[in-house]
Amino acid sequence: MNFNFDLIIDYAPLLWKGTLLTIGLSIVSILFGTIIGLFIALGKMMRNKWVAFPFVAYIAFFRGTPLFVQLLLIHFGVIPLFTGETNAIAAAIATLSLNSAAYIAEIFRGGIQSIEKGQMEGARSLGMSHIQAMRYVILPQALKRSIPPLGNEFIVLVKESSLAAIITAPEIMYYARNMSSAHFAVWEPYLTAALIYLVITLTLSFILHRVEKRLDKS
Numbered sequence: 001m002n003f004n005f006d007l008i009i010d011y012a013p014l015l016w017k018g019t020l021l022t023i024g025l026s027i028v029s030i031l032f033g034t035i036i037g038l039f040i041a042l043g044k045m046m047r048n049k050w051v052a053f054p055f056v057a058y059i060a061f062f063r064g065t066p067l068f069v070q071l072l073l074i075h076f077g078v079i080p081l082f083t084g085e086t087n088a089i090a091a092a093i094a095t096l097s098l099n100s101a102a103y104i105a106e107i108f109r110g111g112i113q114s115i116e117k118g119q120m121e122g123a124r125s126l127g128m129s130h131i132q133a134m135r136y137v138i139l140p141q142a143l144k145r146s147i148p149p150l151g152n153e154f155i156v157l158v159k160e161s162s163l164a165a166i167i168t169a170p171e172i173m174y175y176a177r178n179m180s181s182a183h184f185a186v187w188e189p190y191l192t193a194a195l196i197y198l199v200i201t202l203t204l205s206f207i208l209h210r211v212e213k214r215l216d217k218s
Helices: 005-044 049-064 067-083 088-113 117-125 130-167 172-183 187-217
Strands: none
Touching (some): 005 130, 088 130, 117 130, 172 187
16 A cells, blocks of 8 residues: 555645534534524423424434435525525535534433422522523523533534535545545545544544533532
């Protein structure tokens, strides 16, 4: 096996550009996913089953179907309905956000349900409404408990963003595939892409570990 380092050097600016887009896609998607996921979690926990049903169905669909299929449906079907044409970056953000929201919703639901029922009762006995008790007592504690699994979801999201290359979003794998097809190379583009993802995920894992230690101390 002859490993051509010159090829990697030539593509380094493009791979760096793809890395920045991958990180950007992941950050924006996890932010949108967190907001949507919290809303979905609260909706699923509604006592009225008919009101909760759409939220349950949402989670079932996005957790029960492949992300690849969701990406194609949104890229070729949903995005053109609003813009009149396909947009790879918009489709990637929308798909990753909606998909991660389904998993984040379950994370939040677990965090909320892990709070002792006595805390809600205590808040209500102090004159708080149900909404006030959720906002000021339950949700802050649930969010704190949800941070470690949210960090893990972010790491998963970074790796799943590689599928955006299929719809020509110019992230890491897009340029790696271009390098491979242009130079009939396999080891150089894909090992380099794997190394970049490894560095990103290890960095995120280190940050997550530090955050968890701080949360344990507090």
